[in-house]
Amino acid sequence: MKTSTKAQIDVVIVGGGPVGLMCACELAQSNIHVIVLERRKERVRHSRALTLHPRTLEIFAMRGILDRFITRGYPLSTAHYAGLETRLDFSRLDTPFAYTLFLPQSITEEILEQRALELGVEIRRQHQLTNLQQTDSQVHLFIENETESYELTANYVIGADGARSLVRTCAEIDFTGSPSTFTAMLGDIILTEPPAERFLQFYNAHGSLLMMLIADGVYRFAMIDPLRYHIPPDVPVTIEELQASIKRITNQTMSIQHAGWLSRVGSTHRQAASYRHKRIFLVGDAAHIHFPAGGQGLNVGLQDAVNLCWKLAAVIQEKAPLHLLDTYHVERHQAGAVLLKETLAQVHLLKDFTESGLALRELMSTLLTIPDVNRRFAEQISGMNVVYPPLPILSAGSLAGHRCPNVDGSLLTGQREQLFTIMQHGHWVLLICGIGKNESLFAQLQPIMKRFQLECLSVDQFPPFLQSQVAVLIRPDGFIAWNTSDESSLIPNIEKTLTDIMLP
Ligand SMILES: Cc1cc2nc3c(=O)[nH]c(=O)nc-3n(C[C@H](O)[C@H](O)[C@H](O)COP(=O)(O)OP(=O)(O)OC[C@H]3O[C@@H](n4cnc5c(N)ncnc54)[C@H](O)[C@@H]3O)c2cc1C
Numbered sequence: 001m002k003t004s005t006k007a008q009i010d011v012v013i014v015g016g017g018p019v020g021l022m023c024a025c026e027l028a029q030s031n032i033h034v035i036v037l038e039r040r041k042e043r044v045r046h047s048r049a050l051t052l053h054p055r056t057l058e059i060f061a062m063r064g065i066l067d068r069f070i071t072r073g074y075p076l077s078t079a080h081y082a083g084l085e086t087r088l089d090f091s092r093l094d095t096p097f098a099y100t101l102f103l104p105q106s107i108t109e110e111i112l113e114q115r116a117l118e119l120g121v122e123i124r125r126q127h128q129l130t131n132l133q134q135t136d137s138q139v140h141l142f143i144e145n146e147t148e149s150y151e152l153t154a155n156y157v158i159g160a161d162g163a164r165s166l167v168r169t170c171a172e173i174d175f176t177g178s179p180s181t182f183t184a185m186l187g188d189i190i191l192t193e194p195p196a197e198r199f200l201q202f203y204n205a206h207g208s209l210l211m212m213l214i215a216d217g218v219y220r221f222a223m224i225d226p227l228r229y230h231i232p233p234d235v236p237v238t239i240e241e242l243q244a245s246i247k248r249i250t251n252q253t254m255s256i257q258h259a260g261w262l263s264r265v266g267s268t269h270r271q272a273a274s275y276r277h278k279r280i281f282l283v284g285d286a287a288h289i290h291f292p293a294g295g296q297g298l299n300v301g302l303q304d305a306v307n308l309c310w311k312l313a314a315v316i317q318e319k320a321p322l323h324l325l326d327t328y329h330v331e332r333h334q335a336g337a338v339l340l341k342e343t344l345a346q347v348h349l350l351k352d353f354t355e356s357g358l359a360l361r362e363l364m365s366t367l368l369t370i371p372d373v374n375r376r377f378a379e380q381i382s383g384m385n386v387v388y389p390p391l392p393i394l395s396a397g398s399l400a401g402h403r404c405p406n407v408d409g410s411l412l413t414g415q416r417e418q419l420f421t422i423m424q425h426g427h428w429v430l431l432i433c434g435i436g437k438n439e440s441l442f443a444q445l446q447p448i449m450k451r452f453q454l455e456c457l458s459v460d461q462f463p464p465f466l467q468s469q470v471a472v473l474i475r476p477d478g479f480i481a482w483n484t485s486d487e488s489s490l491i492p493n494i495e496k497t498l499t500d501i502m503l504p
Contacts, residue, residue: 009035010316012141012154014129014167016040018049018105019284019301020160021112025063026309028119029426032316035152036121037143039128043113046188046261047104050214051079051295054090055383055403056302057097062478064424066097068111073103081377082293082349083201083208084361086368088378094465095384096406096420104214105298132157132170132280139279156312157280160305165286173282174273177289177340180266182229182351184291185237185245187262190217192255203361205353207249218260225249226353237262267291267347269340275329281308288336293346294381300339303383304332310426310476320502323392331388342380388479393500395493397469397483404474405465407431409457412442412449419474422455428481428502429474430494433459433466435487444491452498473497 011027013020016038027034052060052069060066077099078087091098116123130149131142139157143150159167168175200211207225214220225245239256246254269290272282284301308328314320349361368374379385386403390396406420409431423429430449435441435458449456466472466483471490473482482497484490 009033009152009154011035011156011158011312012037012139012152013158013160014132014141015160015162015165015284015286016113016123016125017160017162017284018109018112018298019305020158021109021116022302022305023158023160023283023309024116024121024123025112025119026305026426027313028116028121029063030310030313030317032313034121035154036116036123037127037129037141038123038125041126043106043109045106047106047214048292049105049108049295049298050102050212050220051076051299052101052103052108053295053299053382054093054095054097054100055386056299057101058095058403058406058420058478059302059306061097061406061420062423063426064421065111065115068115069101069103069108072107072111073101075099076102079295079378079381080201080210081368081381082346082361082364083203083210084349084365084368085201085203086365086374088368088381089371089374090378090382092371092375093378093382093384094405100295100382102214108298129161129166132167134171134277134279136278155279155316158308158312159280159282159286160284160301161286163285163289165282167280168272168282168286171277171280171282173277175270176273177268177270180233180268181347182224183231183233183264183266184229184350185223185225185242185262186221186265186292187237187242188214188218188220188260189242189256190258190260191219192257194219202250203358204249205355205358207245207353208350209246209249223249224351226351229351231264233264233266235264237264265292267351269344271333271336271340275304275333275336276325281312281328283308287332288340290340290343291347291350293343293350296339296343296381296383299383300335303335303386306477307332313426314502318503324501327388327391334388335386338380338386391475391481391501393482393497395484396481396497399466399469399472399480399483402465402480404431404472404478404480405463407457407459407463407466409459412445412456412458417457419457420478422457423474423476423478426476427453427455428476428498429455429457431457431459431462431466431472431474432470432490433462433472434470441490445494448491448495448498452502454498 077091198213283304388401390400
């Protein structure tokens with residue numbers, strides 16, 4: 001084994017799963033030098049996640065890559081909640097993408113990898129992190145591939161290395177939570193006599209079975225059998241036990257012709273006590289794990305990536321103060337905690353097959369027929385109701401921390417554009433409204449826009465959520481940083497706010 005020399009890199013991302021690849025895309029589009037280390041030779045063929053939720057689709061729209069996903073998947077306007085009979089209705093959500101996109105995780109990863117390569121990211125496959133140490137100014141990574149072990153030195157490291165994250169262990173970040181209390185059986189099967197329906201659902205005192213057609217003849221199933229749910233996750237699932245459980249729960253015989261991926265998944269839920277330790281950050285499953293209820297893990301991980309990377313890029317390029325990085329933990333740890341609590345509630349509903357458990361399910365299902373209740377749950381699962389604490393700036397405004405909906409408007413050149421479209425390069429956007437064609441204001445804005453790489457969109461009429469505002473400042477991740485309804489002193493206030501967040 002030979003040892004090669006050290007290198008100096010802005011960011012090393014450990015883990016080339018979906019969240020690591022998203023981080024790579026976000027940083028590379030801001031011209032940050034990134035290397036991705038991935039221990040696997042190839043992408044995993046089977047798919048864990050199958051859904052991309054509305055907020056994730058909005059993010060892809062903001063980066064100009066949504067079509068790549070839309071053309072490979074198909075929209076579903078409803079989603080199940082804990083397998084209850086009443087489904088969540090996404091079609092009433094306030095977004096251009098009021099549906100969940102059915103798309104296997106393997107395709108999501110393929111698209112993100114392609115995008116990262118287009119942006120010039122170096123992805124080192126079969127390179128495994130074996131150890132990591134940080135000083136005040138750098139992080140040293142120890143890596144092995146097939147032929148050598150070597151070291152890299154980076155300014156920052158992102159741990160996107162999944163549930164058993166070595167980055168998290170080396171950074172001595174606690175992963176707190178509770179162990180699994182039951183297991184579910186999951187997998188992809190081909191039946192000898194396929195049913196006529198694309199989607200089947202059984203739930204009764206014997207257990208639960210959800211089945212969904214995911215490819216030609218292939219059904220994804222998720223089954224909870226109370227007679228078998230104490231079997232630990234590392235015990236392989238056999239076709240014989242599957243068939244026996246299916247028979248018990250459905251009272252039908254389903255003959256399995258072929259089983260592809262089969263797995264036993266536990267209900268362990270854990271969250272990293274801190275998403276940052278000095279120069280090391282955790283994202284995705286390295287930061288939070290939970291029972292895969294509601295199809296949220298991948299989606300929340302992608303949202304971690306987008307939250308972190310504009311801040312990290314700005315700090316590396318000396319466009320923002322170091323303390324901006326603290327807001328990553330503040331904002332995303334809170335979102336992760338809500339996710340874990342919400343999936344715990346689903347777990348409770350999913351695994352209780354007693355008389356009282358079934359009664360609770362019926363009650364919850366009835367509650368979901370109330371449109372406002374249904375919408376509240378749909379907003380939670382789809383990532384649409386995340387609200388961050390305001391950034392540490394004075395007078396951030398009443399809407400600071402909220403997601404900004406897409407709006408139409410005119411650039412200062414007069415060209416019509418949409419908010420999501422002009423966010424493609426990850427810049428800040430200033431929305432102004434009700435000011436008309438104010439040439440003097442526009443002239444004063446020009447140098448500020450140049451200095452802070454700010455885009456400006458003049459909107460004829462704000463949607464109800466933004467009504468009564470005259471200016472709204474949008475962060476590169478689509479959340480509102482500052483808003484005002486006061487037209488006087490607009491220019492100095494915008495300048496002051498940007499200077500508080502970013503370095504001039
Ligand atoms: C059965 C199931 C169904 C699911 N369904 C959904 C769903 O419908 N919707 C949803 O949003 N989520 C779903 N999830 C969750 C989703 O799959 C995960 O949240 C997602 O894969 C997390 O992505 P990640 O990039 O953080 O981690 P991973 O996908 O685990 O990627 C981590 C990567 O790091 C690499 N790595 C690890 N250690 C090292 C090392 N030392 N050196 C180099 N590389 C390393 C690994 O090889 C891996 O490629 C589901 C999960 C399961 C189990």
